[in-house]
Amino acid sequence: MALPAPAPITLFGATTPSGQALMELARGTQLVVAGRRPPQSPAWGGDPPPFLPCDLDHANGLGMAPSGLLVSFAPIWSFAPWVARYASTDPLGFASLQGVIACSSSSVITKRFAANGFDRGLVQRLRQAEEQLTLTCAAHGLPLRILAPTLIYGQAGPLGDRNLSKLRQLLRRLPLLPLPGEGGLRQPIHCRQLAAVALHLAHLLPSSGGDHAQPVHLPLGGDDTLTYASMLRRLQDATEPGDPARGCRLLALPPRLFQILAAPLLLLSPKFFEAVLRMGADLAGFTPAHRILGAPPEPFPVLPLAP
Ligand SMILES: NC(=O)c1ccc[n+]([C@@H]2O[C@H](COP(=O)([O-])OP(=O)(O)OC[C@H]3O[C@@H](n4cnc5c(N)ncnc54)[C@H](OP(=O)(O)O)[C@@H]3O)[C@@H](O)[C@H]2O)c1
Known part of the structure:
Protein backbone atom coordinates (compact mmCIF):
# COMPACT_ATOMS: atom_id res chain seq x y z
CA MET A 1 0.00 0.00 0.00
CA ALA A 2 1.39 3.45 -0.94
CA LEU A 3 1.77 5.59 2.16
CA PRO A 4 1.16 9.35 2.26
CA ALA A 5 4.20 11.65 2.32
CA PRO A 6 5.63 11.43 5.86
CA ALA A 7 5.23 14.34 8.27
CA PRO A 8 8.34 15.45 10.21
CA ILE A 9 8.91 13.31 13.32
CA THR A 10 10.24 14.30 16.74
CA LEU A 11 11.58 11.12 18.33
CA PHE A 12 11.83 10.60 22.12
CA GLY A 13 13.71 7.58 23.51
CA ALA A 14 16.19 7.51 20.62
CA THR A 15 18.78 5.91 22.92
CA THR A 16 16.78 2.66 23.11
CA PRO A 17 17.24 -0.22 20.63
CA SER A 18 13.77 0.59 19.19
CA GLY A 19 14.70 4.29 18.86
CA GLN A 20 17.95 3.37 17.10
CA ALA A 21 16.04 1.07 14.75
CA LEU A 22 13.51 3.80 13.98
CA MET A 23 16.27 6.28 13.12
CA GLU A 24 17.64 3.75 10.66
CA LEU A 25 14.23 2.95 9.12
CA ALA A 26 13.26 6.63 8.95
CA ARG A 27 16.11 7.64 6.68
CA GLY A 28 14.48 9.95 4.15
CA THR A 29 11.97 11.23 6.70
CA GLN A 30 12.54 14.59 8.39
CA LEU A 31 13.56 13.53 11.91
CA VAL A 32 14.58 15.41 15.05
CA VAL A 33 15.74 13.60 18.19
CA ALA A 34 14.72 14.89 21.63
CA GLY A 35 16.08 13.59 24.92
CA ARG A 36 18.51 13.98 27.79
CA ARG A 37 21.48 12.80 25.74
CA PRO A 38 22.07 12.64 21.99
CA PRO A 39 22.01 9.22 20.33
CA GLN A 40 25.31 7.70 19.24
CA SER A 41 26.43 8.27 15.66
CA PRO A 42 24.36 6.13 13.31
CA ALA A 43 25.97 2.74 12.59
CA TRP A 44 24.88 3.08 8.93
CA GLY A 45 26.96 6.22 8.45
CA GLY A 46 25.80 9.69 7.46
CA ASP A 47 25.00 12.63 9.71
CA PRO A 48 23.12 12.05 12.97
CA PRO A 49 19.67 13.71 13.09
CA PRO A 50 19.42 17.14 14.75
CA PHE A 51 19.22 16.89 18.56
CA LEU A 52 17.00 18.91 20.93
CA PRO A 53 17.95 18.64 24.62
CA CYS A 54 14.80 17.82 26.62
CA ASP A 55 14.32 16.24 30.03
CA LEU A 56 10.71 15.01 30.09
CA ASP A 57 10.74 14.99 33.91
CA HIS A 58 11.87 18.61 34.16
CA ALA A 59 8.78 20.37 35.46
CA ASN A 60 9.88 23.92 34.53
CA GLY A 61 9.39 24.67 30.87
CA LEU A 62 9.24 22.32 27.93
CA GLY A 63 12.79 22.71 26.75
CA MET A 64 11.46 22.93 23.17
CA ALA A 65 8.26 23.04 21.08
CA PRO A 66 8.18 20.30 18.44
CA SER A 67 5.85 20.16 15.45
CA GLY A 68 4.75 17.35 13.12
CA LEU A 69 4.44 13.93 14.77
CA LEU A 70 5.67 12.89 18.21
CA VAL A 71 6.97 9.31 18.48
CA SER A 72 8.10 8.13 21.91
CA PHE A 73 9.99 5.09 23.18
CA ALA A 74 10.63 6.85 26.50
CA PRO A 75 8.75 5.71 29.63
CA ILE A 76 5.11 6.74 29.10
CA TRP A 77 4.83 7.99 32.71
CA SER A 78 7.43 10.68 31.80
CA PHE A 79 6.11 11.35 28.29
CA ALA A 80 2.38 11.75 29.15
CA PRO A 81 2.83 14.56 31.75
CA TRP A 82 5.22 16.35 29.36
CA VAL A 83 2.63 16.23 26.56
CA ALA A 84 -0.01 17.58 28.99
CA ARG A 85 2.35 20.46 29.94
CA TYR A 86 3.00 21.18 26.26
CA ALA A 87 -0.76 21.35 25.58
CA SER A 88 -1.36 23.78 28.46
CA THR A 89 1.70 26.05 28.12
CA ASP A 90 1.82 26.33 24.32
CA PRO A 91 -1.70 25.62 22.92
CA LEU A 92 -0.83 27.09 19.51
CA GLY A 93 2.30 24.98 19.12
CA PHE A 94 0.39 21.92 20.34
CA ALA A 95 -2.42 22.54 17.84
CA SER A 96 0.14 22.36 15.01
CA LEU A 97 0.96 18.71 15.88
CA GLN A 98 -0.32 16.00 13.54
CA GLY A 99 -0.31 13.02 15.86
CA VAL A 100 1.30 11.11 18.73
CA ILE A 101 2.62 7.54 18.84
CA ALA A 102 3.65 6.53 22.37
CA CYS A 103 5.10 3.31 23.67
CA SER A 104 3.54 1.81 26.80
CA SER A 105 3.80 -1.86 27.75
CA SER A 106 1.73 -5.05 27.65
CA SER A 107 2.48 -5.27 31.40
CA VAL A 108 -0.56 -3.02 31.82
CA ILE A 109 -2.55 -6.13 30.81
CA THR A 110 -0.36 -9.06 31.85
CA LYS A 111 0.63 -7.82 35.33
CA ARG A 112 -2.68 -6.32 36.40
CA PHE A 113 -3.39 -9.17 38.86
CA ALA A 114 0.18 -9.28 40.24
CA ALA A 115 0.48 -10.09 43.93
CA ASN A 116 3.67 -8.08 44.54
CA GLY A 117 3.57 -4.34 45.15
CA PHE A 118 6.29 -3.45 42.61
CA ASP A 119 4.35 -4.86 39.65
CA ARG A 120 1.05 -3.46 40.91
CA GLY A 121 2.71 -0.02 41.13
CA LEU A 122 4.04 -0.43 37.57
CA VAL A 123 0.56 -1.25 36.23
CA GLN A 124 -0.90 1.76 38.03
CA ARG A 125 1.77 4.12 36.62
CA LEU A 126 1.27 2.76 33.09
CA ARG A 127 -2.52 2.97 33.33
CA GLN A 128 -2.53 6.52 34.75
CA ALA A 129 -0.10 7.70 32.06
CA GLU A 130 -2.13 6.05 29.27
CA GLU A 131 -5.28 7.75 30.59
CA GLN A 132 -3.58 11.15 30.88
CA LEU A 133 -2.20 10.95 27.34
CA THR A 134 -5.55 9.79 25.94
CA LEU A 135 -7.38 12.65 27.67
CA THR A 136 -4.86 15.30 26.55
CA CYS A 137 -4.95 14.18 22.91
CA ALA A 138 -8.75 13.74 22.87
CA ALA A 139 -9.25 17.22 24.35
CA HIS A 140 -7.27 18.71 21.43
CA GLY A 141 -8.54 16.36 18.70
CA LEU A 142 -5.02 15.05 18.21
CA PRO A 143 -4.74 11.52 16.71
CA LEU A 144 -3.07 9.10 19.13
CA ARG A 145 -1.85 5.50 19.08
CA ILE A 146 -0.52 3.85 22.23
CA LEU A 147 1.63 0.80 21.45
CA ALA A 148 1.71 -1.78 24.26
CA PRO A 149 4.47 -4.18 23.19
CA THR A 150 5.38 -7.39 24.96
CA LEU A 151 9.00 -8.59 25.49
CA ILE A 152 11.23 -6.42 23.23
CA TYR A 153 14.50 -8.02 22.12
CA GLY A 154 17.29 -7.58 19.60
CA GLN A 155 20.09 -5.26 18.64
CA ALA A 156 19.97 -2.03 16.61
CA GLY A 157 23.20 -0.20 15.89
CA PRO A 158 25.23 -0.16 19.12
CA LEU A 159 22.24 -0.88 21.41
CA GLY A 160 20.84 -4.24 22.53
CA ASP A 161 17.99 -5.45 24.75
CA ARG A 186 5.55 -15.90 24.58
CA GLN A 187 5.38 -13.56 21.58
CA PRO A 188 8.65 -11.59 21.64
CA ILE A 189 8.97 -8.63 19.28
CA HIS A 190 12.25 -7.48 17.74
CA CYS A 191 13.09 -3.80 18.29
CA ARG A 192 13.18 -3.32 14.50
CA GLN A 193 9.64 -4.72 14.18
CA LEU A 194 8.40 -2.36 16.91
CA ALA A 195 10.14 0.59 15.22
CA ALA A 196 8.66 -0.41 11.84
CA VAL A 197 5.13 -0.50 13.31
CA ALA A 198 5.62 2.90 15.00
CA LEU A 199 6.90 4.43 11.76
CA HIS A 200 4.14 2.83 9.67
CA LEU A 201 1.44 4.19 12.01
CA ALA A 202 3.17 7.59 12.12
CA HIS A 203 2.92 7.78 8.34
CA LEU A 204 -0.77 6.80 8.42
CA LEU A 205 -1.84 8.79 11.48
CA PRO A 206 -2.35 12.27 9.96
CA SER A 207 -4.79 10.83 7.38
CA SER A 208 -6.39 8.00 9.41
CA GLY A 209 -6.29 9.64 12.85
CA GLY A 210 -9.94 10.60 12.78
CA ASP A 211 -10.93 7.01 11.94
CA HIS A 212 -12.62 5.91 15.16
CA ALA A 213 -12.72 2.29 13.93
CA GLN A 214 -8.95 2.18 14.66
CA PRO A 215 -8.17 1.36 18.30
CA VAL A 216 -6.07 3.92 20.20
CA HIS A 217 -4.54 1.18 22.37
CA LEU A 218 -2.63 -1.48 20.45
CA PRO A 219 -1.22 -4.51 22.33
CA LEU A 220 1.62 -5.65 20.09
CA GLY A 221 3.82 -8.73 19.72
CA GLY A 222 6.12 -10.49 17.29
CA ASP A 223 4.93 -12.80 14.52
CA ASP A 224 5.68 -16.10 16.31
CA THR A 225 3.91 -17.42 19.40
CA ALA A 281 1.93 -18.21 32.26
CA ASP A 282 0.73 -17.45 28.72
CA LEU A 283 1.80 -13.89 27.82
CA ALA A 284 0.75 -13.89 24.17
CA GLY A 285 -2.25 -13.23 21.95
CA PHE A 286 -1.19 -9.70 20.96
CA THR A 287 -1.53 -8.27 17.42
CA PRO A 288 1.46 -9.60 15.44
CA ALA A 289 3.64 -6.87 13.90
CA HIS A 290 3.37 -8.28 10.36
CA ARG A 291 -0.43 -7.88 10.38
CA ILE A 292 -0.07 -4.12 10.82
CA LEU A 293 2.81 -3.85 8.39
CA GLY A 294 1.05 -5.97 5.73
CA ALA A 295 4.29 -7.94 5.34
CA PRO A 296 5.09 -11.67 5.55
CA PRO A 297 5.53 -12.97 9.13
CA GLU A 298 9.10 -13.09 10.45
CA PRO A 299 9.94 -16.23 12.48
CA PHE A 300 11.56 -15.88 15.92
CA PRO A 301 14.31 -14.89 16.41
CA VAL A 302 14.57 -11.93 14.06
CA LEU A 303 18.24 -10.95 13.72
CA PRO A 304 20.41 -9.27 14.84
CA LEU A 305 20.34 -10.41 18.46
CA ALA A 306 22.12 -8.63 21.30
CA PRO A 307 25.28 -10.59 22.22
N1 LIG B 1 12.21 -3.61 27.39
C1 LIG B 1 11.06 -4.27 27.21
O1 LIG B 1 11.02 -5.50 27.08
C2 LIG B 1 9.77 -3.48 27.12
C3 LIG B 1 8.58 -4.22 27.11
C4 LIG B 1 7.40 -3.52 26.94
C5 LIG B 1 7.40 -2.15 26.76
N2 LIG B 1 8.57 -1.46 26.81
C6 LIG B 1 8.52 -0.02 26.53
O2 LIG B 1 9.25 0.19 25.32
C7 LIG B 1 9.95 1.45 25.36
C8 LIG B 1 11.45 1.18 25.19
O3 LIG B 1 11.86 0.32 26.25
P1 LIG B 1 13.40 0.17 26.69
O4 LIG B 1 13.41 -0.86 27.77
O5 LIG B 1 14.24 -0.02 25.47
O6 LIG B 1 13.75 1.64 27.24
P2 LIG B 1 13.43 2.36 28.67
O7 LIG B 1 14.53 2.02 29.61
O8 LIG B 1 12.03 2.06 29.12
O9 LIG B 1 13.48 3.91 28.24
C9 LIG B 1 14.70 4.56 28.11
C10 LIG B 1 14.59 5.68 27.11
O10 LIG B 1 13.76 6.73 27.60
C11 LIG B 1 14.50 7.95 27.63
N3 LIG B 1 14.15 8.71 28.83
C12 LIG B 1 13.97 8.23 30.08
N4 LIG B 1 13.67 9.24 30.93
C13 LIG B 1 13.70 10.38 30.18
C14 LIG B 1 13.50 11.76 30.49
N5 LIG B 1 13.23 12.16 31.75
N6 LIG B 1 13.59 12.67 29.50
C15 LIG B 1 13.89 12.28 28.23
N7 LIG B 1 14.09 11.00 27.87
C16 LIG B 1 13.99 10.05 28.84
C17 LIG B 1 15.95 7.50 27.72
O11 LIG B 1 16.76 8.54 27.23
P3 LIG B 1 18.18 8.94 27.88
O12 LIG B 1 19.15 8.70 26.79
O13 LIG B 1 18.04 10.37 28.22
O14 LIG B 1 18.41 8.07 29.10
C18 LIG B 1 15.95 6.27 26.82
O15 LIG B 1 16.04 6.63 25.46
C19 LIG B 1 9.56 2.09 26.69
O16 LIG B 1 8.46 2.91 26.49
C20 LIG B 1 9.17 0.88 27.57
O17 LIG B 1 8.25 1.24 28.59
C21 LIG B 1 9.75 -2.08 26.99
Whole structure:
Protein backbone atom coordinates (compact mmCIF):
# COMPACT_ATOMS: atom_id res chain seq x y z
CA MET A 1 0.00 0.00 0.00
CA ALA A 2 1.39 3.45 -0.94
CA LEU A 3 1.77 5.59 2.16
CA PRO A 4 1.16 9.35 2.26
CA ALA A 5 4.20 11.65 2.32
CA PRO A 6 5.63 11.43 5.86
CA ALA A 7 5.23 14.34 8.27
CA PRO A 8 8.34 15.45 10.21
CA ILE A 9 8.91 13.31 13.32
CA THR A 10 10.24 14.30 16.74
CA LEU A 11 11.58 11.12 18.33
CA PHE A 12 11.83 10.60 22.12
CA GLY A 13 13.71 7.58 23.51
CA ALA A 14 16.19 7.51 20.62
CA THR A 15 18.78 5.91 22.92
CA THR A 16 16.78 2.66 23.11
CA PRO A 17 17.24 -0.22 20.63
CA SER A 18 13.77 0.59 19.19
CA GLY A 19 14.70 4.29 18.86
CA GLN A 20 17.95 3.37 17.10
CA ALA A 21 16.04 1.07 14.75
CA LEU A 22 13.51 3.80 13.98
CA MET A 23 16.27 6.28 13.12
CA GLU A 24 17.64 3.75 10.66
CA LEU A 25 14.23 2.95 9.12
CA ALA A 26 13.26 6.63 8.95
CA ARG A 27 16.11 7.64 6.68
CA GLY A 28 14.48 9.95 4.15
CA THR A 29 11.97 11.23 6.70
CA GLN A 30 12.54 14.59 8.39
CA LEU A 31 13.56 13.53 11.91
CA VAL A 32 14.58 15.41 15.05
CA VAL A 33 15.74 13.60 18.19
CA ALA A 34 14.72 14.89 21.63
CA GLY A 35 16.08 13.59 24.92
CA ARG A 36 18.51 13.98 27.79
CA ARG A 37 21.48 12.80 25.74
CA PRO A 38 22.07 12.64 21.99
CA PRO A 39 22.01 9.22 20.33
CA GLN A 40 25.31 7.70 19.24
CA SER A 41 26.43 8.27 15.66
CA PRO A 42 24.36 6.13 13.31
CA ALA A 43 25.97 2.74 12.59
CA TRP A 44 24.88 3.08 8.93
CA GLY A 45 26.96 6.22 8.45
CA GLY A 46 25.80 9.69 7.46
CA ASP A 47 25.00 12.63 9.71
CA PRO A 48 23.12 12.05 12.97
CA PRO A 49 19.67 13.71 13.09
CA PRO A 50 19.42 17.14 14.75
CA PHE A 51 19.22 16.89 18.56
CA LEU A 52 17.00 18.91 20.93
CA PRO A 53 17.95 18.64 24.62
CA CYS A 54 14.80 17.82 26.62
CA ASP A 55 14.32 16.24 30.03
CA LEU A 56 10.71 15.01 30.09
CA ASP A 57 10.74 14.99 33.91
CA HIS A 58 11.87 18.61 34.16
CA ALA A 59 8.78 20.37 35.46
CA ASN A 60 9.88 23.92 34.53
CA GLY A 61 9.39 24.67 30.87
CA LEU A 62 9.24 22.32 27.93
CA GLY A 63 12.79 22.71 26.75
CA MET A 64 11.46 22.93 23.17
CA ALA A 65 8.26 23.04 21.08
CA PRO A 66 8.18 20.30 18.44
CA SER A 67 5.85 20.16 15.45
CA GLY A 68 4.75 17.35 13.12
CA LEU A 69 4.44 13.93 14.77
CA LEU A 70 5.67 12.89 18.21
CA VAL A 71 6.97 9.31 18.48
CA SER A 72 8.10 8.13 21.91
CA PHE A 73 9.99 5.09 23.18
CA ALA A 74 10.63 6.85 26.50
CA PRO A 75 8.75 5.71 29.63
CA ILE A 76 5.11 6.74 29.10
CA TRP A 77 4.83 7.99 32.71
CA SER A 78 7.43 10.68 31.80
CA PHE A 79 6.11 11.35 28.29
CA ALA A 80 2.38 11.75 29.15
CA PRO A 81 2.83 14.56 31.75
CA TRP A 82 5.22 16.35 29.36
CA VAL A 83 2.63 16.23 26.56
CA ALA A 84 -0.01 17.58 28.99
CA ARG A 85 2.35 20.46 29.94
CA TYR A 86 3.00 21.18 26.26
CA ALA A 87 -0.76 21.35 25.58
CA SER A 88 -1.36 23.78 28.46
CA THR A 89 1.70 26.05 28.12
CA ASP A 90 1.82 26.33 24.32
CA PRO A 91 -1.70 25.62 22.92
CA LEU A 92 -0.83 27.09 19.51
CA GLY A 93 2.30 24.98 19.12
CA PHE A 94 0.39 21.92 20.34
CA ALA A 95 -2.42 22.54 17.84
CA SER A 96 0.14 22.36 15.01
CA LEU A 97 0.96 18.71 15.88
CA GLN A 98 -0.32 16.00 13.54
CA GLY A 99 -0.31 13.02 15.86
CA VAL A 100 1.30 11.11 18.73
CA ILE A 101 2.62 7.54 18.84
CA ALA A 102 3.65 6.53 22.37
CA CYS A 103 5.10 3.31 23.67
CA SER A 104 3.54 1.81 26.80
CA SER A 105 3.80 -1.86 27.75
CA SER A 106 1.73 -5.05 27.65
CA SER A 107 2.48 -5.27 31.40
CA VAL A 108 -0.56 -3.02 31.82
CA ILE A 109 -2.55 -6.13 30.81
CA THR A 110 -0.36 -9.06 31.85
CA LYS A 111 0.63 -7.82 35.33
CA ARG A 112 -2.68 -6.32 36.40
CA PHE A 113 -3.39 -9.17 38.86
CA ALA A 114 0.18 -9.28 40.24
CA ALA A 115 0.48 -10.09 43.93
CA ASN A 116 3.67 -8.08 44.54
CA GLY A 117 3.57 -4.34 45.15
CA PHE A 118 6.29 -3.45 42.61
CA ASP A 119 4.35 -4.86 39.65
CA ARG A 120 1.05 -3.46 40.91
CA GLY A 121 2.71 -0.02 41.13
CA LEU A 122 4.04 -0.43 37.57
CA VAL A 123 0.56 -1.25 36.23
CA GLN A 124 -0.90 1.76 38.03
CA ARG A 125 1.77 4.12 36.62
CA LEU A 126 1.27 2.76 33.09
CA ARG A 127 -2.52 2.97 33.33
CA GLN A 128 -2.53 6.52 34.75
CA ALA A 129 -0.10 7.70 32.06
CA GLU A 130 -2.13 6.05 29.27
CA GLU A 131 -5.28 7.75 30.59
CA GLN A 132 -3.58 11.15 30.88
CA LEU A 133 -2.20 10.95 27.34
CA THR A 134 -5.55 9.79 25.94
CA LEU A 135 -7.38 12.65 27.67
CA THR A 136 -4.86 15.30 26.55
CA CYS A 137 -4.95 14.18 22.91
CA ALA A 138 -8.75 13.74 22.87
CA ALA A 139 -9.25 17.22 24.35
CA HIS A 140 -7.27 18.71 21.43
CA GLY A 141 -8.54 16.36 18.70
CA LEU A 142 -5.02 15.05 18.21
CA PRO A 143 -4.74 11.52 16.71
CA LEU A 144 -3.07 9.10 19.13
CA ARG A 145 -1.85 5.50 19.08
CA ILE A 146 -0.52 3.85 22.23
CA LEU A 147 1.63 0.80 21.45
CA ALA A 148 1.71 -1.78 24.26
CA PRO A 149 4.47 -4.18 23.19
CA THR A 150 5.38 -7.39 24.96
CA LEU A 151 9.00 -8.59 25.49
CA ILE A 152 11.23 -6.42 23.23
CA TYR A 153 14.50 -8.02 22.12
CA GLY A 154 17.29 -7.58 19.60
CA GLN A 155 20.09 -5.26 18.64
CA ALA A 156 19.97 -2.03 16.61
CA GLY A 157 23.20 -0.20 15.89
CA PRO A 158 25.23 -0.16 19.12
CA LEU A 159 22.24 -0.88 21.41
CA GLY A 160 20.84 -4.24 22.53
CA ASP A 161 17.99 -5.45 24.75
CA ARG A 162 18.41 -6.35 28.40
CA ASN A 163 16.01 -9.27 28.68
CA LEU A 164 16.58 -12.05 26.11
CA SER A 165 20.28 -11.14 26.03
CA LYS A 166 20.36 -11.75 29.83
CA LEU A 167 18.65 -15.12 29.30
CA ARG A 168 21.26 -15.99 26.70
CA GLN A 169 24.01 -15.10 29.18
CA LEU A 170 22.32 -17.34 31.77
CA LEU A 171 22.27 -20.19 29.24
CA ARG A 172 26.00 -19.67 28.76
CA ARG A 173 26.69 -19.94 32.49
CA LEU A 174 24.38 -22.80 33.55
CA PRO A 175 24.80 -26.49 32.63
CA LEU A 176 21.08 -27.06 33.34
CA LEU A 177 18.00 -24.80 33.41
CA PRO A 178 14.85 -26.15 35.11
CA LEU A 179 11.53 -25.07 33.54
CA PRO A 180 7.87 -25.59 34.46
CA GLY A 181 7.17 -28.15 31.69
CA GLU A 182 7.41 -26.37 28.34
CA GLY A 183 6.49 -23.08 30.08
CA GLY A 184 3.83 -20.56 29.03
CA LEU A 185 3.44 -18.90 25.65
CA ARG A 186 5.55 -15.90 24.58
CA GLN A 187 5.38 -13.56 21.58
CA PRO A 188 8.65 -11.59 21.64
CA ILE A 189 8.97 -8.63 19.28
CA HIS A 190 12.25 -7.48 17.74
CA CYS A 191 13.09 -3.80 18.29
CA ARG A 192 13.18 -3.32 14.50
CA GLN A 193 9.64 -4.72 14.18
CA LEU A 194 8.40 -2.36 16.91
CA ALA A 195 10.14 0.59 15.22
CA ALA A 196 8.66 -0.41 11.84
CA VAL A 197 5.13 -0.50 13.31
CA ALA A 198 5.62 2.90 15.00
CA LEU A 199 6.90 4.43 11.76
CA HIS A 200 4.14 2.83 9.67
CA LEU A 201 1.44 4.19 12.01
CA ALA A 202 3.17 7.59 12.12
CA HIS A 203 2.92 7.78 8.34
CA LEU A 204 -0.77 6.80 8.42
CA LEU A 205 -1.84 8.79 11.48
CA PRO A 206 -2.35 12.27 9.96
CA SER A 207 -4.79 10.83 7.38
CA SER A 208 -6.39 8.00 9.41
CA GLY A 209 -6.29 9.64 12.85
CA GLY A 210 -9.94 10.60 12.78
CA ASP A 211 -10.93 7.01 11.94
CA HIS A 212 -12.62 5.91 15.16
CA ALA A 213 -12.72 2.29 13.93
CA GLN A 214 -8.95 2.18 14.66
CA PRO A 215 -8.17 1.36 18.30
CA VAL A 216 -6.07 3.92 20.20
CA HIS A 217 -4.54 1.18 22.37
CA LEU A 218 -2.63 -1.48 20.45
CA PRO A 219 -1.22 -4.51 22.33
CA LEU A 220 1.62 -5.65 20.09
CA GLY A 221 3.82 -8.73 19.72
CA GLY A 222 6.12 -10.49 17.29
CA ASP A 223 4.93 -12.80 14.52
CA ASP A 224 5.68 -16.10 16.31
CA THR A 225 3.91 -17.42 19.40
CA LEU A 226 5.97 -20.11 21.07
CA THR A 227 6.45 -21.80 24.45
CA TYR A 228 9.09 -20.50 26.84
CA ALA A 229 11.17 -23.67 26.23
CA SER A 230 10.93 -23.32 22.40
CA MET A 231 11.96 -19.67 22.72
CA LEU A 232 15.09 -20.72 24.63
CA ARG A 233 15.83 -23.55 22.17
CA ARG A 234 15.59 -21.14 19.23
CA LEU A 235 17.88 -18.73 21.05
CA GLN A 236 20.36 -21.57 21.55
CA ASP A 237 20.12 -22.52 17.86
CA ALA A 238 20.73 -18.90 16.86
CA THR A 239 24.11 -18.79 18.65
CA GLU A 240 27.39 -19.51 16.88
CA PRO A 241 28.53 -23.17 16.81
CA GLY A 242 30.63 -23.72 19.96
CA ASP A 243 28.83 -20.99 21.96
CA PRO A 244 28.45 -22.28 25.56
CA ALA A 245 24.73 -21.28 25.47
CA ARG A 246 24.14 -24.31 23.22
CA GLY A 247 25.40 -26.69 25.95
CA CYS A 248 22.80 -25.71 28.60
CA ARG A 249 20.22 -28.51 29.03
CA LEU A 250 16.62 -27.40 29.43
CA LEU A 251 15.05 -29.59 32.12
CA ALA A 252 11.23 -29.76 31.88
CA LEU A 253 9.97 -30.41 35.43
CA PRO A 254 6.33 -31.11 36.35
CA PRO A 255 4.97 -27.58 36.92
CA ARG A 256 3.98 -28.33 40.57
CA LEU A 257 7.46 -29.63 41.41
CA PHE A 258 8.95 -26.51 39.76
CA GLN A 259 6.72 -24.28 41.91
CA ILE A 260 7.69 -26.12 45.12
CA LEU A 261 11.39 -25.79 44.26
CA ALA A 262 10.92 -22.06 43.50
CA ALA A 263 9.01 -21.39 46.75
CA PRO A 264 12.07 -20.31 48.85
CA LEU A 265 12.53 -17.40 46.42
CA LEU A 266 9.38 -15.90 47.93
CA LEU A 267 11.34 -15.18 51.11
CA LEU A 268 14.15 -13.48 49.19
CA SER A 269 12.11 -11.43 46.66
CA PRO A 270 8.35 -11.70 46.03
CA LYS A 271 8.90 -9.84 42.72
CA PHE A 272 11.52 -12.35 41.50
CA PHE A 273 9.39 -15.27 42.76
CA GLU A 274 6.43 -14.03 40.73
CA ALA A 275 8.66 -13.50 37.67
CA VAL A 276 9.80 -17.15 37.95
CA LEU A 277 6.17 -18.33 38.29
CA ARG A 278 5.26 -16.24 35.22
CA MET A 279 7.51 -18.56 33.15
CA GLY A 280 4.50 -20.89 33.19
CA ALA A 281 1.93 -18.21 32.26
CA ASP A 282 0.73 -17.45 28.72
CA LEU A 283 1.80 -13.89 27.82
CA ALA A 284 0.75 -13.89 24.17
CA GLY A 285 -2.25 -13.23 21.95
CA PHE A 286 -1.19 -9.70 20.96
CA THR A 287 -1.53 -8.27 17.42
CA PRO A 288 1.46 -9.60 15.44
CA ALA A 289 3.64 -6.87 13.90
CA HIS A 290 3.37 -8.28 10.36
CA ARG A 291 -0.43 -7.88 10.38
CA ILE A 292 -0.07 -4.12 10.82
CA LEU A 293 2.81 -3.85 8.39
CA GLY A 294 1.05 -5.97 5.73
CA ALA A 295 4.29 -7.94 5.34
CA PRO A 296 5.09 -11.67 5.55
CA PRO A 297 5.53 -12.97 9.13
CA GLU A 298 9.10 -13.09 10.45
CA PRO A 299 9.94 -16.23 12.48
CA PHE A 300 11.56 -15.88 15.92
CA PRO A 301 14.31 -14.89 16.41
CA VAL A 302 14.57 -11.93 14.06
CA LEU A 303 18.24 -10.95 13.72
CA PRO A 304 20.41 -9.27 14.84
CA LEU A 305 20.34 -10.41 18.46
CA ALA A 306 22.12 -8.63 21.30
CA PRO A 307 25.28 -10.59 22.22
N1 LIG B 1 12.21 -3.61 27.39
C1 LIG B 1 11.06 -4.27 27.21
O1 LIG B 1 11.02 -5.50 27.08
C2 LIG B 1 9.77 -3.48 27.12
C3 LIG B 1 8.58 -4.22 27.11
C4 LIG B 1 7.40 -3.52 26.94
C5 LIG B 1 7.40 -2.15 26.76
N2 LIG B 1 8.57 -1.46 26.81
C6 LIG B 1 8.52 -0.02 26.53
O2 LIG B 1 9.25 0.19 25.32
C7 LIG B 1 9.95 1.45 25.36
C8 LIG B 1 11.45 1.18 25.19
O3 LIG B 1 11.86 0.32 26.25
P1 LIG B 1 13.40 0.17 26.69
O4 LIG B 1 13.41 -0.86 27.77
O5 LIG B 1 14.24 -0.02 25.47
O6 LIG B 1 13.75 1.64 27.24
P2 LIG B 1 13.43 2.36 28.67
O7 LIG B 1 14.53 2.02 29.61
O8 LIG B 1 12.03 2.06 29.12
O9 LIG B 1 13.48 3.91 28.24
C9 LIG B 1 14.70 4.56 28.11
C10 LIG B 1 14.59 5.68 27.11
O10 LIG B 1 13.76 6.73 27.60
C11 LIG B 1 14.50 7.95 27.63
N3 LIG B 1 14.15 8.71 28.83
C12 LIG B 1 13.97 8.23 30.08
N4 LIG B 1 13.67 9.24 30.93
C13 LIG B 1 13.70 10.38 30.18
C14 LIG B 1 13.50 11.76 30.49
N5 LIG B 1 13.23 12.16 31.75
N6 LIG B 1 13.59 12.67 29.50
C15 LIG B 1 13.89 12.28 28.23
N7 LIG B 1 14.09 11.00 27.87
C16 LIG B 1 13.99 10.05 28.84
C17 LIG B 1 15.95 7.50 27.72
O11 LIG B 1 16.76 8.54 27.23
P3 LIG B 1 18.18 8.94 27.88
O12 LIG B 1 19.15 8.70 26.79
O13 LIG B 1 18.04 10.37 28.22
O14 LIG B 1 18.41 8.07 29.10
C18 LIG B 1 15.95 6.27 26.82
O15 LIG B 1 16.04 6.63 25.46
C19 LIG B 1 9.56 2.09 26.69
O16 LIG B 1 8.46 2.91 26.49
C20 LIG B 1 9.17 0.88 27.57
O17 LIG B 1 8.25 1.24 28.59
C21 LIG B 1 9.75 -2.08 26.99
